[in-house]
Amino acid sequence: MFFGQRRLGESLRCLGLNFLFPVGSRMKNVQVSRLSMLLVGLSLTVMTVSPGATVINDIFKVAEQINAQAKISQVKIDATTEQTRELYADYKVVLKEIEGLQVYNRQLERQIAVQEREMRELAASIDRVTEVERQVMPLMLRMIEGIDQFVGLDIPFRIDERRERIERLRTIMDRADVAVSEKFSQVLGAYQIENEYGRTLEAYSDTITLNGSDIIVDLLKVGRVALVWQSKDREITGWWNRQSKRYEEIDESDYATSVSRGIKMARKQLTAGLFAVPVIAPES
Incomplete structure (x- = not known):
């Protein structure tokens, strides 16, 4: 038995493999360097050394399992590498989008600031307009009363038409859906008509x-x-x-x-x- 193991060890060393075989009460180191040539060594010893052949078969099985696992691992590595590459490309796209959004947001902030300033100016203008309206309304009412008194003292030509115009002005003054500017325009129009009567x-x-x-x-x-x-x-x-x-x-x-x-x-x-x-x- 020892002789057969010694022969197997020598054969494995020739192949460049390292393996341990028991020799008496000690373990002897066998160098195996080239796994690809293992089949040749085994073919030389399988017919003479039965226990050594069993060990070699186990080595083959382990080597095949290692190769299979290595292939599976490589496939996983390749897939992970591709996925990482795609994620990195997506990351670069997202970075560009973020940069564009930051520029857009800064522009929007400037526009909002301008709009807020315009809103403040508009609010101030509305306040001024409201104050003017409070002053203009009494003025227009006095102007209408002035036209009415003038028509009453004037010669009575087209009297019905002129009094109807005055009544329309009073009605317009009470309407909330008519702007103050339009009301004032109507009053001025009535004054202009009365003024033209004096030259026709x-x-x-x-x-x-x-x-x-x-x-x-x-x-x-x-x-x-x-x-x-x-x-x-x-x-x-x-x-x-x-x-x-x-x-x-x-x-x-x-x-x-x-x-x-x-x-x-x-x-x-x-x-x-x-x-x-x-x-x-x-x-x-």
């Missing part, structure tokens, strides 16, 4: 009260200088007497022709020219 020549038909009776006549407004009228048949001519504040007939027949000419001029039926109207001389 206008003829229109209307009903007046004469001596307690209502008659339809043609009225001729000459600015705010005079308001004269003629019946439809041109038989009666009259005027608005500022002193008595009523419509009266004119006795002088000369005014009939002049008023008729003025009515035609106002209606563009006659070329503009001169015509006479009765006026009250100013008091000395």
Whole structure:
């Protein structure tokens, strides 16, 4: 037995392998260097040394297991390496996204700061507008009252139309859905219309009260200088007497022709020219 083990050990040393075989009461070290040539050594000794062959078979099995585990480990290592590479690439992408988001956030912070400043300025402007509105509203109400009083003291041309305009202004003042600027514009518009009346020549038909009776006549407004009228048949001519504040007939027949000419001029039926109207001389 010892001789066979010695032969096997020598064969294994020739192959470059290290292995321990029992020799008597001691263990002898056998060097095995090249595992790939183990099969050759085994083939030389398997027929002569039965116990040594069993050990070599065990070595083969262990070597095969080691190789299999090494392959599995290498596959895992390769997979881990690829996964690590992909994760690193993703990490670089995320870093770029974070950098872009940081730039975007800084821009948003600047925009928000500008908007907050504009909001503060707007709030201050609203406060000023509110203060102006508190001052403008009483002013507009006084202006409307002024127009109303002026119309009441003025010659009564288109009186219904003018009073309706004043009532519309009062209605607008009470509406919350109309801006103060629009209200003020409407009041100024009414003043402009009243101002234009003083520079226009206008003829229109209307009903007046004469001596307690209502008659339809043609009225001729000459600015705010005079308001004269003629019946439809041109038989009666009259005027608005500022002193008595009523419509009266004119006795002088000369005014009939002049008023008729003025009515035609106002209606563009006659070329503009001169015509006479009765006026009250100013008091000395």
